[in-house]
Amino acid sequence: MAITYRDPLEQLQRELDRMLESAFGSAGASAAGVYPPVNVFDAGEEYVIKAELPGVDPGKIEVNVENETVSFRGERTFDEPNRDVAYHRREREQGQFRRVVRIPGRLASETARAEYRDGVLTIRVPKAKETRPRRVEIKAD
Amino acid sequence: MSPSDIEARPKQKIERREESTRPGAYFHPAVDIFEAADELVLLADMPGVSPDSIDVNLEGDQLTIEGRVKPEDYEGLKPLHVEYGVGGFWRRFTLGEAIDCESIKAQIKGGVLALHLPKAERARARRITVQAS
CATH class of the missing domain: 2.60.40.790 (Immunoglobulin-like)
Known part of the structure; x- marks a missing residue:
């Protein structure tokens, strides 16, 4: 018998996704700033x-x-790094x-x-x- | 000068994750990466991820970070109003520097992963003095 692994988060994720899309479209709330x-x-x-x-x-x-x-x-x-550094990526605000x-x-x-x-x-x-x-x-x- | 307001950016959902065995949604964490003389430092925003549910993996020059959120944090909760999706975080980077794998240090605090990647001895920057004639 096959055992199906079910993530308990999955159902919630689906529900969150559905509500997100219906409220804001796929971009989510952050699109509204x-x-x-x-x-x-x-x-x-x-x-x-x-x-x-x-x-x-x-x-x-x-x-x-x-x-x-x-x-x-x-x-x-x-905290800014207190030494000489070169940023490769800076995405966090x-x-x-x-x-x-x-x-x-x-x-x-x-x-x-x-x-x-x-x-x-x-x-x-x-x-x-x-x-x-x-x-x-x-x-x- | 007063600090400015944070500009909202939507969480980036990952549609296809390589080698995914677990179901569920994953998002791209926002990162800062900076390079100092002796190391690379990576900071990643992974809210909801605790120290025991994070994996950092370096294979060759491929660095992968993955964090999972705890389903029990959402037990018995019925969503009424939703502005963001919930799930794990996953991101992969190709490192341009040779890293000393043995001495990588990782720490997560307040949902921010801090990864210190010391450069391998041969990759450390050598300062070359240019002499004026």
Whole structure:
């Protein structure tokens, strides 16, 4: 029997691709000139906002959550080599960034949390209590 | 002078990757490469890639870097609004310099791979003084 290797990321990738293309065409959001691009996810009880910000000092990122808006700003700066070097390629950019993201639902902003790991900023904001999905127990006699 | 805003560039998806055995999307990481007297330094943006999921391979003059992201970071997440694709990073370079393979150093921190490629002894630049007559 053949064993099929399935990458658990594959399904998500396909879904992301489909949503990307329908929203922006194949060029993606960056064609619209926003940095960094963000992805917003529904995780049941909370919203999860992710942005790729490699090589940024987490101490230089400021995150704000207010009403239905999540915003963050910061700066990406590199140490220049302190010796004589010749650049072959220079594709990485430095500078300031700022994004404001509207979330399609009410937020419990006081319990929001953010983490920066492996160059990815992840902001988790619980949904306001009244908008969370509630599981209703069925009683049986 | 205040620093300028970062100009957004779309992530470059790789349509065909050589020798790909794993499924899934791969992207081209943005890189800086600079050369000093004794080494080549390569910096690559690979957000989401942790130190245990990166491969650096030098075969002859072909340098390949590959990083994978963790599927568990996306478990239970339903996309609502999407501006970028998620996947691994892969890129291959042909090195113009002879490299001392034994002393290559690689480090990844904050999603940035830093690769130090020391030049082989014979390839190091020799300074030639031009004498004025």
